[in-house]
Amino acid sequence: MKSSHKTEDFKLDLPRRPRRLRRTDSLRRMAQETFVRVEDLIAPLIVKESGEKEPVGSMPGLYRLSIEDLVRECCELAELGVPAVAIFPNMDASLKDALGSEAGNPDTLTLRAVRALKKEVPQLSVITDVALDPYTSHGHDGVLNEDGSYVMNDETVARLCQMALLQAEAGVDIVAPSDMMDGRVGAIRSALDEAGHIDTAIMAYSAKFASAYYGPYREAVGSASAAGTTLLGKETYQMNPANRREAIMDALMDQDEGADFVMVKPAGAYLDIIRELRDAAEVPVAAYQVSGEYAQIHAAAKLGWLDYEKTRDESLLAIKRAGADVILSYFAKEVAAKLNG
Ligand code: PBG
Numbered sequence: 001m002k003s004s005h006k007t008e009d010f011k012l013d014l015p016r017r018p019r020r021l022r023r024t025d026s027l028r029r030m031a032q033e034t035f036v037r038v039e040d041l042i043a044p045l046i047v048k049e050s051g052e053k054e055p056v057g058s059m060p061g062l063y064r065l066s067i068e069d070l071v072r073e074c075c076e077l078a079e080l081g082v083p084a085v086a087i088f089p090n091m092d093a094s095l096k097d098a099l100g101s102e103a104g105n106p107d108t109l110t111l112r113a114v115r116a117l118k119k120e121v122p123q124l125s126v127i128t129d130v131a132l133d134p135y136t137s138h139g140h141d142g143v144l145n146e147d148g149s150y151v152m153n154d155e156t157v158a159r160l161c162q163m164a165l166l167q168a169e170a171g172v173d174i175v176a177p178s179d180m181m182d183g184r185v186g187a188i189r190s191a192l193d194e195a196g197h198i199d200t201a202i203m204a205y206s207a208k209f210a211s212a213y214y215g216p217y218r219e220a221v222g223s224a225s226a227a228g229t230t231l232l233g234k235e236t237y238q239m240n241p242a243n244r245r246e247a248i249m250d251a252l253m254d255q256d257e258g259a260d261f262v263m264v265k266p267a268g269a270y271l272d273i274i275r276e277l278r279d280a281a282e283v284p285v286a287a288y289q290v291s292g293e294y295a296q297i298h299a300a301a302k303l304g305w306l307d308y309e310k311t312r313d314e315s316l317l318a319i320k321r322a323g324a325d326v327i328l329s330y331f332a333k334e335v336a337a338k339l340n341g
Helices: 018-022 025-031 067-079 109-120 153-170 184-194 212-221 245-256 268-280 291-302 308-322 332-339
Strands: 041-047 063-065 084-089 125-130 174-177 201-208 261-265 285-289 326-329
Touching: 018 025, 041 067, 041 109, 041 332, 063 067, 067 084, 067 109, 067 332, 084 109, 084 212, 109 125, 109 153, 125 153, 153 174, 153 184, 174 184, 184 201, 201 245, 201 268, 212 291, 245 261, 245 268, 261 268, 268 285, 268 308, 285 308, 291 308, 308 326, 308 332, 326 332
Parallel strands: 041 063, 041 084, 041 326, 084 125, 125 174, 174 201, 201 261, 261 285, 285 326
Antiparallel strands: none
């Protein structure tokens, strides 16, 4: 070793030293490329028929809310500057049947919730799910064939159009088909336009993967059966987690059919899809940080294995950095409160 390689007078001749901009907090702030803003956050909320708010076991901090409590919660979210909520119904088991008939009831829970929200908190955008799973006894997102071995595509799309129309009539700002049937975005767009709902937007769950991360949500809305106890899984309509090209293709089809937003779901394990779709699509890209992503951060923090706030914030920042324009997240409210200082 040459004497100049002694530790004390060792000098690298570097044209760039990236650590210069990491030295102080103010320098790090100036160099920061990505920010999560309150405007980026959409809060998913679960509505139920009546009674006290009910905690969801695997999702600490999330409750099933009566319409009255939902309105209260949404006032707080609007106050914090959160631009939108996505509402999902927890239906009484007595209202479920094989066809999901309750989805066609013009006075069903979701529609009453939308009317109440548009009346009481009109500045907040409301997004409703278009899918049959909260209403079907088997928990599938559509109508099954005779022997229960397949979810019928076109028959289901007809039902989804009917649902989307009812939601538009109730005053919802954005309908969000989460079913993954082929051709449903175009069909819903035509149905809405024909009825004069030209300004009702569509947020398409475009790259929705058949994911294990949905488990806690199925407990929250009570649609667990399709996840495990029936022979038919959701992988005959949701995407194979192994597929990247197919995800981009399916999302671009939704864009061509008239989707105003395309969505990737789940988010954290699919950051490559978010990035690639951001580069390929023209419309805003939404990412859904799903129930299991929320639950795993809570669980690890509870065990003392991860720092709750830091992991939460990093998970959202990573989704934003990957290219998401908006993020549906069960952390929305607490993060908005933190960002408001
Ligand atoms: C189904 C639907 C699912 C979620 C929202 N809508 C899951 C499923 O396919 O069973 C999951 C949301 C979450 O996990 O947070 N229409």
